[in-house]
Amino acid sequence: MIYDNILTVTENGITTVTINRPTKLNALNRATINELNEAFTEADKDKNTKVIIVTGSGDKAFVAGADISEFADFSVKQGEQLAAKGQELLFDFIENLSTPVIAAVNGFALGGGLELAMACHFRLASSNAKMGLPEVSLGVIPGYGGTQRLPQLVGKGRAMEMVMTAGMIDANQALSYGLVNHVTELADLIPTANKIASKIMRNSSVAIGSAIKAVNANFKDGVNGYTTEIEEFGNCFGTADFKEGTTAFLEKRRAEFPGE
Incomplete structure (x- = not known):
C-alpha cells in the first residue's frame, strides 16, 4: 500500500515502517497516526511478518513530537478526544500487538515521538538520539500515554523530573535509565535492530x-x-x-x- 506520510518495506520476515515527514522532523499529525494504524494492522495480519521495526526518515529525528498546529485552538472536549483517539489508534494499539515491535530511535524522540517509542515492546537508540517530554512547556501534559509508560520504564522519580523540567536526555542517559535497551552509532542502528529481530524470529x-x-x-x-x-x-x-x-x-x- 502507498502512503503519504510513511514508508513500509517487508523483507526476510521483518516489516520496517518509516515515518517520512522529514521537513516536519517526522512530527505526528492525525493523518500519520491513521496511516501508522493501517500499516501496523496490515503487518500484524501478514503471516510473513514476524517482527516490526519503526523508525524515522533521515538522521535528525525519530519523531520530534506531535504537529502542534493541528490542536493549538482545541477546546477541552476536543483535547480529550484527541488523546483518546490517538491512544486507541496507535499507542495502546502497538503495545497490545501480538507481533513484536522494535523502536529504532534515530535522533530526536520528543513528546508524541517518545510516547510512540515507549508504546513499542522495546527500544534501540542511535548515539545522537535525544529524548524528552516537553509538553508542560506548552501548558499541557503528555496525552498519548507518556505519564503512564515513562514511570513504568524509568521509575516514578525520574519520570517526574523529566516531565516537570520538560528537558531532554541523551542516548547514554536513556540507556542508564532503562528507557532503551541498546545504543549504537547511527549507521549501525537498523542493522542492529535487524539482528535482534532475526533472533526473535527463530522462536515461536x-x-x-x-x-x-x-x-x-x-x-x-x-x-x-x-x-x-x-x-x-x-x-x-x-x-x-x-x-x-x-x-x-x-x-x-x-x-x-x-x-x-
Whole structure:
C-alpha cells in the first residue's frame, strides 16, 4: 500500500515502517497516526511478518513530537478526544500487538515521538538520539500515554523530573535509565535492530504473542498478571508451535515453527 506520510518495506520476515515527514522532523499529525494504524494492522495480519521495526526518515529525528498546529485552538472536549483517539489508534494499539515491535530511535524522540517509542515492546537508540517530554512547556501534559509508560520504564522519580523540567536526555542517559535497551552509532542502528529481530524470529511467534499479553497484564489495573500468565501458558499447549517445539527438542533438531 502507498502512503503519504510513511514508508513500509517487508523483507526476510521483518516489516520496517518509516515515518517520512522529514521537513516536519517526522512530527505526528492525525493523518500519520491513521496511516501508522493501517500499516501496523496490515503487518500484524501478514503471516510473513514476524517482527516490526519503526523508525524515522533521515538522521535528525525519530519523531520530534506531535504537529502542534493541528490542536493549538482545541477546546477541552476536543483535547480529550484527541488523546483518546490517538491512544486507541496507535499507542495502546502497538503495545497490545501480538507481533513484536522494535523502536529504532534515530535522533530526536520528543513528546508524541517518545510516547510512540515507549508504546513499542522495546527500544534501540542511535548515539545522537535525544529524548524528552516537553509538553508542560506548552501548558499541557503528555496525552498519548507518556505519564503512564515513562514511570513504568524509568521509575516514578525520574519520570517526574523529566516531565516537570520538560528537558531532554541523551542516548547514554536513556540507556542508564532503562528507557532503551541498546545504543549504537547511527549507521549501525537498523542493522542492529535487524539482528535482534532475526533472533526473535527463530522462536515461536504464537508463544511470543502470548508472552507479550502476559507481560502487559502486569501493568493493567484490575488484571492479575499471574492469572494471565497461567492462562496463556495453558493456551500454548494447544498450539502447533508447542508440538513442533517440544518434538524438535526431543529429536535434538532445530524447530521449524508453523506459527499456529
